[in-house]
Structure formats: structure tokens, C-alpha cells
Amino acid sequence: MSEITLDKITKRFPDGTEAVKQLDLDIEDGEFLILVGPSGCGKSTALRMIAGLEDISDGELRIGEDVVNGKAPKDRDIAMVFQNYALYPHMTVRENMAFPLKMAKVDQETIDHQVEEAAKILDLTEHLDRKPSNLSGGQRQRVAMGRAIVREPKAFLMDEPLSNLDAKLRVQMRAEVSRIQNRLETTTVYVTHDQTEAMTLGDRVAVMRKGELQQVGSPQELYERPVNLFVAGFIGSPSMNFMPVELSGRTAKLPFCEVEITEAMAQGLESHSAGSLMVGVRPEHFEDAKLVGDQPGPTFEVEVSILESMGSELYIYFDMDAEVRAEQLDELAADVGSESTAEEGQVVARLDATSEARRGERLELWMDPEKLHFFDLDSGERIAPAGEG
């Protein structure tokens, strides 16, 4: 077990493109850090550099106290779980799991003991003598985990380990991964493009975009205080709604309503030499006006164009007569937009299941005025309210 430090790590390919740019990360001993971002953001490359499978073009990588830039993967004492599991097909489950120990020249008795132990943790005992080809996807995934944990390495590296499983199994294995990591308390770096996995698994989440680190923080931090449009749009499902805004005094004029902003927000905005602004509201910060009672906040009428009932909650989509354009959002749309039903110019709101919203009918909506996020349209940076820690 060890902390891992990435000090201005850069990956430059021979053709000059930079997959990872000056990445700084301190991963603490025993921490579960998630690297998340859309495909092509450099997260896997970063992980593979930690593993030693990719050369580091620039910067320094430390595992524990040692600089490991020039060390071969085998000398770094780390274990990796691959996206496609990479089990050795000619070996049984037992041999697969024993392989790292054999390579480390551990005596047979210890190997047997360790493998049995790991198999017990992973519920694989009865499958030890089967070949990977006779196992189900979930079992293979567990064998891959087993191969990583037998050796008690300094760190686990996981490269989208759950992305090949079906949805139900993924949720199950997610809990499993979390349980194992808690139990072993081994430093873990986990790469995923799935923000749900990132939010549920990690102690801390690092969001990457185009090879650059955007923000590192606890899931809650990223959700409540995203640094820019990209993080705001990436974290949370369904994504945050973005819309243009005009500010006059303390009144923010949104496409569908006007809202009185908080004192702290007004101060924050004041110190910002305002260019164009943009505002973001998460779907869960809307509510059916009938259900909120007399909580402060603007109410307004919209026409429900799409309604999705999840049983426990309702999603409604309504149109706004405005368009938002920002480079970071276009990128997001290209990557995660497909997951959302919302079209451009549509707003999603999550309502309580008891709401009587109907498709095609008009509905009185309420919005939480304290949960507005303001962004600078040009830089994409979020403008924090005054006094935010």
C-alpha cells in the first residue's frame, strides 16, 4: 500500500498529439480515486502510464517514495484489472490467480493459501479448476479481480472493469468492487466513462477532458461546486440544464422565468467582470409547484412535451425559446448527449412521483433559487457565490 503521486505527467505521441497534459494528482494511501471523462480524454492513457504500459513523456511518477518513471511494469508492484479481463485462456482459474505469485517466486504453499483466500472473498472457490472460457462474464470479471488481489500489491489499477457486463451485473459488481476495496484498503485508481460509477464508488473523483484535469474532489463537491461547464454537465444524471441569462441588479432573467438571486451569488457575480453569462439548473432542482407549498422561489407555467415516469420519480421535458452555445457543451453533447432524451433547447425537470403532470398539458413549475449555477460563457468557468469554501 502506498500513495501515488503524478507530478506534471505528460504523454506525447510521436505525431505530436498530447493525450495527457501536465497531469497533477496526489492519490493518498488507501484511497479510491476515480478517473472519469468522455472517451478520448486521456484517462486510460494516464492509468497505463501509472502501470508502466505506456512511457511517460514528461513529468514524474512516484509510487510511495520511489520515482518509477523508468521502471518496468513488473517492478512497480501494482496490479491491474483490464477492461476485457485479459485472463490467460490456457490456464485454469486457479492458475490464472496464482500467476502473479508464481512470477514473484512465492512458495507453493503460500500460493495455494493466498489463492484459496482470494477465491473465498470473490466467491470463486467452486470454479477454481475451470477454464475462463467456461465462465460467465461476471465470473471472469471476478477472476480478473482475484488475480489482482492475491498479490497484495501497492495499488490496484482498474481500466473500466465493469463496462463489459450487462446493466444488472454491473450494479452488483460495483458493490462488490467497493466492498473489496474497503476490506483491503489498497490504493485504487479506477478509470471509467460512467459518471454513475464515478459518483458511487470513489472517495474522490478526478474529471478529465482532452488530456487535462478539470477538477478533483469528492463526488459531493463535484456535484455541488463544479468548476466549469464541462464538469457541471458531466456529473449528474440527467445532466444539468444550461440556458442563457440576463442579469439586471439582483434579478436574473431566464428564458422561462425571472428569479431573484441570493445575496452571496450577487456578490460573487459582482466581482466578476461580466461578459456573457450562462446559468445551469439541475433537473432535481425543479418541482411541481403544487407540491412545494410556500417555499420561496419563482413559479412559472410550461407545456410538458415529454413525460417519463420512473415510478419513483417523473421526468418532464419542456421547451425554452433559447439556444445555448458553448464549446465545452458541444463536446459533452457529442459524448454523453445520447444518454439523455432532451433535445437542444429542451429543459429536463425531475418531479416527485405524486405530481399530476400530463403530457401535452400545462404545468406550474417551481425552481429552487439557491441552486442556480452561473458560468462565464467564454471561459466556461463557474462563477462561485461569495463565501463558498
Add this chain to the structure above:
Amino acid sequence: METRSPQERIIWLLGLIVVIFYALFPVLWIISLSLKTPATVTVKPDEGFWGTLVPSDATFKNYEALFKDGLDGPFLKPLINSIGIALIATLIAIVLASFAAYAIARLEFPGKTLVLGGALAIAMFPPISTVGPLFDMWRSLGLYDTWPGLIIPYLSFSLPLAIYTLVAFFREIPWDLEQAAQVDGATPFQAFRKVIVPLATPGMFTAAILVFIFAWNDFLFAISLTSSDASRTVPAALAFFTGDSQFTQPFANIAAAAVIVTIPIIVFVLIFQRRIVAGLTSGAVKG
């Protein structure tokens, strides 16, 4: 597999019979020939086609004659030469070809296309045009009429084929497997030996069969670069068989020898066929 209509099946069956007959009839004929006495070999009895094929006076004399004088006889020493030379050439070719193919499949190095192109060019080079220079070179190097004298040209002509076969197999093996092995603590060579080689065995056996058959069947180099039983292989030795008198050709003896040299090939293929199991990599990655 799709189900076939009875009509289709009959056509397939007929096709199969034609192909099998076409392929195996000469073998049948040579077996028949090898069992005949010198008297009936060339004489056409009035028994029609099947009567000619099935010898009326079947005898194993021809086979006995081949081994009669042991190592001084016409056949045993060349047989040993053939087996030895072909096996050694195969072994060396497979080891060298695996290294070369692995490098070509996995590494980016300058001149990679040149190596592959060169290998292909060598494979297409007509062997006959190298025989003359080789004869002179081998004489001055002392390789003439020795085992290495044959093994070397066999290697150079069979390596390209082996490399091409193995490159295809190595490319099929997911790269993640070696990387997993390296992260698991294996050196690159250990990863190659413990993970890649076992997975590429079918490919190696395929390549081995090709090399072995090439070396085993070669006549051109064998006849040109040997002068005695010290290194003469069976195909060349057959040409030196003598009949009972200078006017009779030893057809029956040659046929018997031909049957015997076919056996190792069949055995070789049968053994290795079992190892050429498809789908060995299934289950490595998500299927």
C-alpha cells in the same frame, strides 16, 4: 450450421468422393505397385483395371529389400538423414520464426516492412537459381554433402512461410494478455514464453508441418548438394536405386520406399492436427 436439403447433400457427397478419389488414387496405385514382384510390375495382365490394381502375387519382398543391408543398404541411411535433417530444420525454423514473427506482430521498428518484404521475396525466389552458387560455396566452406549443408538452405526457404504463418497467429492474440502478464510481474520474455507461446501453439504446429514437409519433400537441394549417404536424403536416394540388371528399373523398390517416406508425413500431421485446436483463445477476453 445451416441445414442442407437432400439434393445439396448428394451433390456434396459426390464432390467429396471425386476429390478423395482424385487425391488418393495415386497413393493407392503406388501401394499396389510396392507389393508386386518385379515380374508383374511392368507386365499388364489380362485382368482388367481392378486386376492390375490388386496384385495377384502380393509380396513384402520389396520392403525387405530396402532394409536388407541395414546402414549399408540403399535406404536406411538416407531415411535417417531425411528424418534428422527435416526435424532439425523444423526445430530451428520454428524457434527463429517465432521470435521474428513476435517482433513483427508486436513491435514498431524501422525496416519492418523491409524484413517482411524481404522474407516474401526469398520465398518466391526460384531455388534452382541458387543451386549453382551454393554448390561452389558449400564445396569451399566444407558444407558440401553434410547435414548443415542441407539444413541451411531449407531454413532460408521455409522461414518466410513460417514467419508469415506465425505473424498471423500472434496478431490474433490480444495484446492485453501480455500486458497483464507484465503487470503481474513477468519479464517480457516470460510473458512471451508463458502466455504467448502456449496460445500460439496451434500456429507453431501449423508452421512446423509446413517446414517439415518442405524439407522432407525437397529433391532439388538434396540431389545437388550431396554426393554420398553421409547426407543424401530419401528423395535423392530414390534416384540412385538400382534394378536387378541395368535394363530393369526398380519400380517396385521405389514404390515401396515412396510408401515408407509418406508414413512420417501422415504421422506428423495426425499428431499435430490434434494440437491445432481452434478457439484456444476463447474466454481470454469477453466473448
